Amino acid sequence: MHTVVRCGILITGDGKTCMKNKALWIKGWKFIDITNYDAVPEKGDLKVISAENDLVAPGAVNYHAHGCTLGPLFPSAALPLSKEEVISNLRRHLSQGTTTVCNVCGFSLAEEIEDLEKEVPVKLHIATAHTRSNIKAAEIADGKGLKAEHRSVSIRDMVEAGAVAVGEIGGGHTLGGGGQDYFYIPRAVKARAGIEISPSQARELKFAVLGRNMNAGTGNVDYGRIEELLNKCGLSGKITVDGVIDLIRRCVLPSVQAALKGYEEAYSAAEEFCIPLILHNSAPSVKKIEEILFKNRGYITVIAAHCNHDTFEVEEAVRWAQRLKELGAVIDLATFDITRKSRQNTGGSPDYFDAMAQSGIADIISTDYNGGWWDGIYEGISRIIKKGYSDICRAVALGTGNVRNAVPLLAKDCGLIKKGFAADFVITEKDDIGKIKRVFVNGITCYENKAKKNPGGLKK
Template identity: 40%
Template sequence: MSMTLDFLIKGGSVITGDGKTHLEKAVIGLSRGELVVIAPGDPEPGLSAGHVIDATHCLVFPGIINAHAHNCVMGPSMPSGSAAPSQSEVNWQRNRHLLAGTTTLLNVCGLALPEELRIGDTHPLDIQVSTAHSPANIRSALSVDGKGLHQRHLQMTVETALLAGAKALGEVGGGQTLGGGAQEYKFIPQAVRRHTGRDIHPRIARRLRDAVVGRYLRPEDGANDEQLQDELVACGLADILDPAAARNLILASVMPSVELALAGFEEIARCAERTGYPAIFHNSTPSVKTLLGVAERYPKATLIAGHSNHPMFQPREAVDYAVALKRRNVIIDVSTLDCTTTRWRNDPANLDALVEAGCVNTISTDFAGGHWDTIPEALHRIIRKRQMDPAAAIALATGNVARTFPQLAGDRGFIENGKRADLVIADHANCARIRHVLIKGKLVVSDGVVLSDG
């Protein structure tokens, strides 16, 4: 073989992203942003390149495709349409993802516009947006916040957003509109602070929500006054809140957006079947039965049950509902949240249960109030616990995502000839220790440092 390449990567152990192939030692050649050589063993004579990376003692795998992340564009934040994050925050989040091996990211706040992708820089991370611009989703956002929504967002439609470059539908519902994480770390604490002047931890907000409306957001499941008083004492709030005030705060914060958010499931599922674009849904206790229903009614649509390890589920519930959703051909996504290493609010019990039950199709980060753990940290945990072999685990973040989101990532996610040259080179013993990252055949992270001219 006689060939001159742009990049030659040699000596590494290679996982191709198809869920089963793991080459103990292989050579990878890149030319004009594409993969053109993948072969076991050492480079053949006559194979040369402008740049060579010695990946001995390293693991090489496709660039990670994160199809459920937030606050990476300068547009309305979250399904609540909250004020846009600052440029500093956006840059910080983008760099965190890139340094963790993500090369393609879908920002699923849902109400941002494709034109809001750019923030005046040339960050190498390939970031795209989704759309949830349907009437019920917009009304749901306005009912809980909506401070980041302007006329152009309110007038946008799903079809127009797709024509402008959106790559998927969703996220439909959210922690703000369906009583989940953002209610715990933002909206309920804000309501308590306004009423009492005291700050509360998100874990306390979760306890109050569960006491008043239960994990399924049904007020009839809530505690009576005596039980709620006991909970206020246990939370250290009895001196500033009585049961009536606590109940009113929770109901006013959590419930106004719920019916509207659930109505958005029908609108977006219908769009998914009509357009052929995949749709991401907030999957938690208040929404899972609605998701099961739309999966029955729109069997030709590609529907993704986002963060199916949501903490509002108990482990057995998470598995049982995932099995029921998979029977209806729904893709089961799990998110790292903050449950792998940070564990600020959440633990890995639901993630473990779903992986061990063989339910998981894809993995993402979501946001977890900005405290999200990286995807490779979760993959390393899965591999170390022998819940999946390395090839199958890596596919959760690469090939499986590419198959699920063809408009976003149909040309990447696998190490095979003709695919886009998005690659990660990591420590062979721990895939979370990222050394190099390449996007479109260009080195954008080298020895753990983002290259400014990548």
């Protein structure tokens, strides 16, 4: 039996093709044709899906996610999430229109994703960060999720087992970014002072102690601001100014140098195996990325992750993205803090996203983790379209065809609506691509009206 989707608007994901009133033909797990409506017979062995008043686009390809495996969590190799939490994360990605996910915590093994596709029909892949310095940085920052098998495996082993990239190298947890804000600093403050602080409060304290470049020099310490923040956070009398300076430094600084050393090792590994390299881009790491690109430009694909990182100033983030792009990097735009819900939880600002999107520099888009409050790829694409930063074809390509080009092993036959490709696609509202109605993987409905339908794993 063939399936035909009658599309009101069809976006193929190649960055330029938008068609109206087309019939999308599916046989088995793949697309086989695109025709006009009049080629669809009124009768026959045919299943017709009516989307005449809707928009049809490829399933999003998310090259940068965390918390989607049963292995060590984040580049700091924290204890894994429970299976229930991982499944919840994958279902959430699916409900947001993402059909292919790469987990970039960096230390998961192939067997730590094997059973998950049976639970949630997302095409799940992993990246590898198994080099000496990256393991050392993880152990300094945390490392509680590392077992002997994680420490002993090599990048060669991981590539042979199916890893699609080297990364994420560095992270907010090892380089003083958001991972410190939502994970380690609040925990340390709670243990020391008995008070819970929010990610935004942790971020403000961190900047007051270390500046945006995570520098231990006393010249970066803003004593007046720290005292003000202690009062604001209810920490006055619980911890002194000197005490919080010491706490922040102990949380953030020990892993930074090891993490930056890991960039060099990771580049060598990615070059050896000819696979993309995913580098955590932030104020503390951007000069290291610039150095690597300048010395080695053009040999492999280097992705500068989340170039809208909030350790930069907004305009500074755009300037650095322009510089890295000049040196050959693929520029990633993360969906940080673009919805009210995520902002309420993180205290972040959409200004970074908007400035980067408006500049037109971004090549791809991803979610990252954002403390578990990530916004979906199609929510980001929707914002780009609504604000007029890009036309719909180029905006959709940021999360589909462009990602396929950047990380080919992640989406060999995904990311485009094209003859012979896997029938992974979404049906959305015509006027708002961020409002997902249905999600299909390999031609099977896997999400509809907020109710997951599990086809019992991926069939191909």
